[in-house]
Amino acid sequence: MRPAGKGALESLYFDYPQFAAPRVPELDGTATRHPVLIVGAGPIGMTAALVLARYGVRSVLIDRKDTFNDGSRAICIARPSMHILERIGAVAPFVEKALGWRYGRSYYRGEQIFRLEMPQPPGEKYLPMYNLQQQYIEKFLHDAVAANRLIDMRWQSELSVIERRDDGVTARISSPAGDYRLDADYVLAADGARSPVRTMLGLRLKGDNYEGRYVIADIRMDHDFPTERRAFFEPAGNPGGTVLIHKQPDNIWRVDYQLREDESETDALKEENLRARVGAILADIGHTKPWELEWWSVYSANTLCLDDYRHGRVIFIGDAAHIVPIFGVRGLNNGLADAENIGWKLALVLNGEADERLLDSYSPERRGATLDVFANATRSTRFMTPPSRGWRLMRDAALSLAVKHEFTREFANPRQMTPYTYADSPLTVRDPDDDGAAASRGPLAGAACPNARLADGRHLLDLAGPGFTLLVVCDRGPDAAASRCFERLRQVDPALVVCVIGSTALPDADRSIAGALGAEQGSVLLLRPDLHIAGRWRRLRADRLQAALRQALGHSA
Amino acid sequence: MKLDDPRPQPSTLPFDELERAYEALALALDAAGPGRESLLLTRLALVLAHRGGDLAAFEQALAVALDGLVEGSVDGSA
Numbered sequence: 001m002r003p004a005g006k007g008a009l010e011s012l013y014f015d016y017p018q019f020a021a022p023r024v025p026e027l028d029g030t031a032t033r034h035p036v037l038i039v040g041a042g043p044i045g046m047t048a049a050l051v052l053a054r055y056g057v058r059s060v061l062i063d064r065k066d067t068f069n070d071g072s073r074a075i076c077i078a079r080p081s082m083h084i085l086e087r088i089g090a091v092a093p094f095v096e097k098a099l100g101w102r103y104g105r106s107y108y109r110g111e112q113i114f115r116l117e118m119p120q121p122p123g124e125k126y127l128p129m130y131n132l133q134q135q136y137i138e139k140f141l142h143d144a145v146a147a148n149r150l151i152d153m154r155w156q157s158e159l160s161v162i163e164r165r166d167d168g169v170t171a172r173i174s175s176p177a178g179d180y181r182l183d184a185d186y187v188l189a190a191d192g193a194r195s196p197v198r199t200m201l202g203l204r205l206k207g208d209n210y211e212g213r214y215v216i217a218d219i220r221m222d223h224d225f226p227t228e229r230r231a232f233f234e235p236a237g238n239p240g241g242t243v244l245i246h247k248q249p250d251n252i253w254r255v256d257y258q259l260r261e262d263e264s265e266t267d268a269l270k271e272e273n274l275r276a277r278v279g280a281i282l283a284d285i286g287h288t289k290p291w292e293l294e295w296w297s298v299y300s301a302n303t304l305c306l307d308d309y310r311h312g313r314v315i316f317i318g319d320a321a322h323i324v325p326i327f328g329v330r331g332l333n334n335g336l337a338d339a340e341n342i343g344w345k346l347a348l349v350l351n352g353e354a355d356e357r358l359l360d361s362y363s364p365e366r367r368g369a370t371l372d373v374f375a376n377a378t379r380s381t382r383f384m385t386p387p388s389r390g391w392r393l394m395r396d397a398a399l400s401l402a403v404k405h406e407f408t409r410e411f412a413n414p415r416q417m418t419p420y421t422y423a424d425s426p427l428t429v430r431d432p433d434d435d436g437a438a439a440s441r442g443p444l445a446g447a448a449c450p451n452a453r454l455a456d457g458r459h460l461l462d463l464a465g466p467g468f469t470l471l472v473v474c475d476r477g478p479d480a481a482a483s484r485c486f487e488r489l490r491q492v493d494p495a496l497v498v499c500v501i502g503s504t505a506l507p508d509a510d511r512s513i514a515g516a517l518g519a520e521q522g523s524v525l526l527l528r529p530d531l532h533i534a535g536r537w538r539r540l541r542a543d544r545l546q547a548a549l550r551q552a553l554g555h556s557a
Numbered sequence: 558m559k560l561d562d563p564r565p566q567p568s569t570l571p572f573d574e575l576e577r578a579y580e581a582l583a584l585a586l587d588a589a590g591p592g593r594e595s596l597l598l599t600r601l602a603l604v605l606a607h608r609g610g611d612l613a614a615f616e617q618a619l620a621v622a623l624d625g626l627v628e629g630s631v632d633g634s635a
Contacts, residue, residue, distance in 0.1 A: 390582075390585070391587075394586070
């Protein structure tokens with residue numbers, strides 16, 4: 001919602017473009033079968049298209065709207081998502097515009113009770129979190145989409161019918177330029193929380209709804225405070241409810257405040273009531289200068305997902321597959337991970353480099369990540385919006401003790417997003433030789449690979465290829481047997497990139513790279529295209545590595 | 558009285574177990590209901606005092622819990 005007298009897209013700081021419906025070949029009787037149709041050009045759909053394009057796979061991307069989503073919505077981009085944006089060649093404007101951060105504070109009745117400090121290992125390239133309004137996220141992704149000849153972007157184009165077959169999908173698409181039929185090998189449904197594709201397939205999200213409601217409001221003000229997450233429990237400016245404040249670019253600040261149980265949502269969303277409440281919250285944090293109201297909305301937490309994210313050749317990604325609570329910033333970030341996960345798998349299958357069975361791993365991996373989010377988010381949601389009197393009493397007890405006592409302060413930790421470990425994935429090899437698990441040092445098989453700074457200022461993950469990457473820790477450089485092993489692996493994945501850590505090309509004098517990986521001399525890690533660890537071994541063994549690589553490509557053993 | 562004893566306390570719970578205690582108590586409070594939650598908490602405190610077997614520790618825990626709730630309690634900062 002926007003202030004009285006303003007248009008629906010009349011922003012203080014962002015000009016919404018208006019995109020026309022294109023004249024498409026299907027309307028002129030040229031029926032092409034497309035490899036992939038992506039429904040929904042939000043951040044997740046656009047990212048999926050860019051991931052596919054990275055592997056040379058064409059897609060048609062449709063959206064029923066004529067511009068970006070309204071309002072700042074998902075504003076926190078986590079470190080793993082910055083790596084995804086980097087891999088699709090879109091990260092530069094994000095680095096330039098977004099506000100990076102790693103600290104936060106929680107207060108109880110005006111007293112600071114918790115200092116959030118997100119880890120920043122020395123080898124990492126990006127900060128743990130970046131704040132950026134969703135309009136900018138969509139704009140920067142769209143700039144990359146528009147510049148990519150492999151992506152056929154069609155605005156004002158709405159899916160009206162979808163028909164699934166064993167060998168493909170047929171869609172009817174309606175647009176101002178005309179209605180037409182479109183055939184595709186696969187459909188990615190990225191059409192959001194109220195996904196029409198989900199409805200057309202007769203599928204339902206399952207899970208829980210939470211009653212606590214938050215108003216989320218964007219304002220513009222000159223306010224001198226660093227980019228940190230601030231949480232206020234029982235503040236004077238919002239008695240009986242919690243307040244969250246985040247800084248965004250362009251002097252825009254996000255103020256989220258919880259409504260009391262007895263408050264009517266309709267009244268709370270009226271502009272005069274909203275202005276009064278935001279004014280009281282700002283007075284409470286010491287801001288007495290003028291401010292302008294930009295946009296507001298209301299939110300309540302849900303933990304809902306589909307039983308299966310893949311239905312034959314229709315695959316659900318982002319909010320269409322799962323809805324998670326905002327506390328912990330996992331909605332956008334998990335959606336981006338969905339897009340990359342299905343993107344590289346589908347591309348390798350369509351390019352004939354992987355078995356179609358590779359797609360079977362998408363739902364267990366990404367639904368597993370969702371269920372992990374639910375486990376964490378349920379705890380933070382019970383803290384942010386206690387669902388009953390018992391939970392409320394417990395929270396108040398923990399918070400009031402935290403003023404003077406360390407032992408309950410950890411309850412105020414927002415448990416921000418961490419990447420999920422695909423430990424139980426059918427693609428992950430659990431080798432008896434697995435040195436990470438054995439020594440409990442370094443990342444386990446299935447985990448996202450840590451980064452490390454190289455002697456020349458670049459980072460280890462910069463060296464990874466679009467396909468699989470082999471990291472070998474070897475001071476002396478590979479011998480003849482190792483070279484034969486690499487050749488055997490290239491027969492399975494011709495694009496395999498081999499990085500020999502400790503070689504003259506990749507020196508590791510202080511052993512900081514091997515240390516970050518928890519790797520000994522001779523250790524080997526196999527990285528997937530999404531830079532999760534497919535497997536790790538203490539020694540280079542051609543037979544085991546070849547089997548692991550085949551497994552990670554969906555081939556039978 | 559000093560509320561936070563600086564000496565290592567081997568019997569304190571690690572956070573993940575404290576969190577499970579938090580969750581169990583929240584569910585018990587809801588099961589007891591508003592009319593009986595005070596009785597539940599008082600009974601719980603008596604049981605813990607008895608099983609803890611350490612009167613001084615109980616009195617110190619009671620002071621921590623009371624601190625800040627009423628004027629004139631332990632360090633008078635209410």
